[in-house]
Amino acid sequence: MTSLEPTTIGKRAAEILKAMQAHPAYARLTDASMKYSPCWATFTGYPTISKWNLEADGGPLLVEALRVLALKAAVYELTGGDERAAELLVPDPVDEMIHAVLAQFTLMTKLQTDLGLLFPHATELESYTYTRGCVTDDYYAAAGWGEQPLRYWLDSREVNRRLVILNGLYQQVGIGVDGRSHNIDFDTVPDNWNPVGAAS
Known part of the structure; x- marks a missing residue:
């Protein structure tokens, strides 16, 4: 099993995200995820964002969801398929957008097949206990994506x-x-x- 050093995870996650963005299906994936917005009617995730606005917040949340999916895929790969380790703690609004992306089942399957990756997501392993400064934040920083937008990364x-x-x-x-x-x-x-x- 590979060590879970943030620099190792972050570097691999950044590579995975770049590979996703270079894939011919990426534009369709992001477009389809945004078109899924009529099904975003939840009461406990997006509404926790102050003055939540679908049009203004949808795009930035999609960016965060794709970054987290890349982090989860990196952890899963580098731990030899450890689902528990890959079920990173993330804030509720970002987690809900992850669900919107994963709802694009055909496109995500194509990306997984073509890139030789698995984007793990196990709701039975989810824990809504994201805390600022946890290992997810360390991995995110190590990926070189800059500061997390605190509007969405709610403790x-x-x-x-x-x-x-x-x-x-x-x-x-x-x-x-x-x-x-x-x-x-x-x-x-x-x-x-x-x-x-x-x-x-």
Whole structure:
């Protein structure tokens, strides 16, 4: 097993990202991932970003997701396929964008086959405990990608604080904790109902 030195992981991750970007399917992958945005309707990841805006934040989040996928692939490769080691701690908003990229199953399969890589992702191994200064940050820095945008790289403590606020607001409109339920009865809403501020 190769040592998990940040410089080793970072160097390999940077190579992987460059190989992804050079692949003929890369433009289609990024385009398709952005077109997946109607399915980004989550309550616990993207909304934890202050003044979240799909148009402004989608592109930068995609960059971060692709970088993390390259880091995970490097760890997986350099540890001889250790899925646990490769399931890096990442902030919730970035993790949600990773899901949007991985939803492009055909394109990701093609990239994996053509580049001889595996982009690991195991939800049962995920832990929402990303903390600033953890090994993920060390790998990111070693890849030479500069400073992480702190707008998206939210520490889990801050995410949890924001989720308390969000859940309080959700409750006011009948949405349950983390958006896992609601008490809206669509059969009782008139066909011509138009909430204040909604498009006509």
